[in-house]
Amino acid sequence: MTDPTPVPGPVLLRAGDLPVTRSGDRPVRRIAAGGPPGGGWTVSLLDLERPGVLPATAGAERVLTVVDGELLVLDVDGREQGLERHRPFRLPADAPVGAALPTGPVRALEVLAARGTARAHVVVLELSRKRPHPVFADQLAVLLSGRAVLTAGGTTEDVGVHDTVRGAEPESPELTGRGFLAVVSLDPPAPD
Template sequence: MEIIRFSDIRPERWRNGGGVTREIARHPSNGEWDWRVSIAEVGSAGEFSAFPGMERVISVIDGELLVLTVDGAEHAMEKYRPFRFSGDSASSSALPTGDIRDLNVIARTGAYKGYLSILELSKKRAHPVFGGQLAILLEGKAAVSDGGEGTSEAIELGRYDAVVGSDQNNPEILGRGFVAIVSIDPVEETV
């Protein structure tokens, strides 16, 4: 079972210098990547970095509201409501209610498709994390255990910690709060 601790991730400046991001995962792990999952801190209005040839899914995960302008059209983004747009688009933000944090899923168009869902956790029914998925604790209190027959002792998760999914002994998250489920699927070529 693999857990990525948010507290261990070093913050990096955005491509355009306008903010800070923490990269949770990428593929491949070195060099030019085909997909990336990150959490960004947005403390001032301004331009978003362009990601040509990529598709983005973004969701506010801390704070109330982000007004995202994409190719001239305004989109009011409330907490936990994912929004998909092209990384080729000119995009900028306004913060009418103050600073926010957002979760970003960016995938190379035509090679991968990224999905983002926000779910409420249950103390009674564990949520499995399958291969090709990341589960990120957004708020609340939760623990993860190995979902196999010989279940291991549950490990507490901190805010923004990520659990890497597996198709063998699926990790299972149990608790109260909200979790982001990120899925990255390869795009199958049609002949």
């Protein structure tokens, strides 16, 4: 079985330091990737500035979450699916998907995971100042709005919007603050 956990690296990934590439005419900021070559998973921020098509990724599942903007409307196999801010939506990535922007540009968190490598889950939750939220080794946590403080290895650090915290074990980093957080979990695939 392939280990779906994120590759080792810094605990805090600053949004401003993420490399920007292009997928067609769209800027893409790759947050993290893992798994075997040609069959792993990726977590990225997509800037959708005009209507178009999200390309297919054969043999993969896609989870999209609007993180900035109001509404993204997808054409999935001839059916419209509206995605409101902070509401994750899972769909197969095997075929291209039409993307309409009825209320203007959006930024979306995209998780692509090859079937048989990892099962991706995205949950958006509200942070608390009093109750720390741990980020485990199979997770990435992206601050969607507000302000947060990361505590890891006995030190604290401010976390900005779209910064990502990479989980760790045995001492999981913890986040406190006010705002919303997208927690991406990359679990082993379900047995057949």
